[in-house]
Amino acid sequence: MSFIPYKIKDDGKMKQLKKKDFKLEKELQSLVEENLKELFGITFLATEYSTGQRHGGRMDTIGIDENNSPVILEYKRNKNQNIINQALFYLDWLVDHKSAFELLVRDTLNQKIEIDWSSPRVLCIAEEFNKYDTYAVDQMKRPIELIQYRIFEDDLFALDILTAAEESKGNNKSSTNKDYSVDYHLKNGSERIKRLFDELRDFTIELADDVVESPRKFYIAYRIIRNFLCIDIHKEHLLIYLRIEPAEVDLEHHMLRDVSEIGHFGTGDLEVRVESEDDIELAKDLVEKAYDNSGS
Secondary structure (H helix, E strand, O other): OOOOOEEEOOOOOEEEOOEEOOOOHHHHHHHHHHOHHHHHOEEEEEEEEEOOOOOOOEEEEEEEEOOOOEEEEEEEEEEOOOHHHHHHHHHHHHHHOHHHHHHHHHHHHOOOOOOOOOOOEEEEEEEEOOHHHHHHHHHHOOOEEEEEEEEEOOOEEEEEEEEOOHHHHOOOOOOEEOOEEHHHHHOOOOHHHHHHHHHHHHHHHOOOOOOEEEEOOOOEEEEOOOEEEEEEEOOOOEEEEEOOOHHHOOOOOOOEEEOOOOOOOOOOOEEEEEOOHHHHHHHHHHHHHHHHHOOO
């Protein structure tokens, strides 16, 4: 990490915070599991999930993200210690045992959820990865994400995303997420709506290099670690859903609606309806606000 944390004291002076370490890997795992929803938008399903006697492995943490995709999390307290090979093994096992995961979801959450198998992910969390690790993951073209952590005195915990999943590239409109693509969704829109989408999409992707574009069945999601924007394309309008508290904006505006208690495709409690060029600038301002809210 390139940032050095300082605490601003009551007298206005700064104190550099000293780095700390977890004594045990389990401490890191427990902290992340207790905060999965806040950190990554992931619903916890199980810890130390066994792959069975034949395969002889245990996934550190398994969950389901806000797009209903399976997520495996693997931790290492210090350096990577072969974590990437483990990630590949567990990812392949999971894809080959879909019914086991679906049963786990049903039994744990006590509800039937349509699992999105187009984008299972593995998050590898370690104190440090090296350039060879990031290069290897980039070459693999697999949905493995490397995340470094640091813990400091005064209970400060920080994450640094080194690599995002391959679906993040977002520079090719025809790039497919197996079953779904941007083109798949654009078939719903008129030529005018396609132009509005392209303008909003380009703006969103250019916010930062680490913006992940993820076409899903009913919407296109954009995230850093968790979704900050979802776009639902209709023939004559766009519905965009943002990670913004509705109370933070003027809901009297005709484009905006609080959908926190209303079912909708995508994630986010604020709905923005975009119909024309006149709407696009406000939409961009709110997208940037949602991006900032994502902790970037």
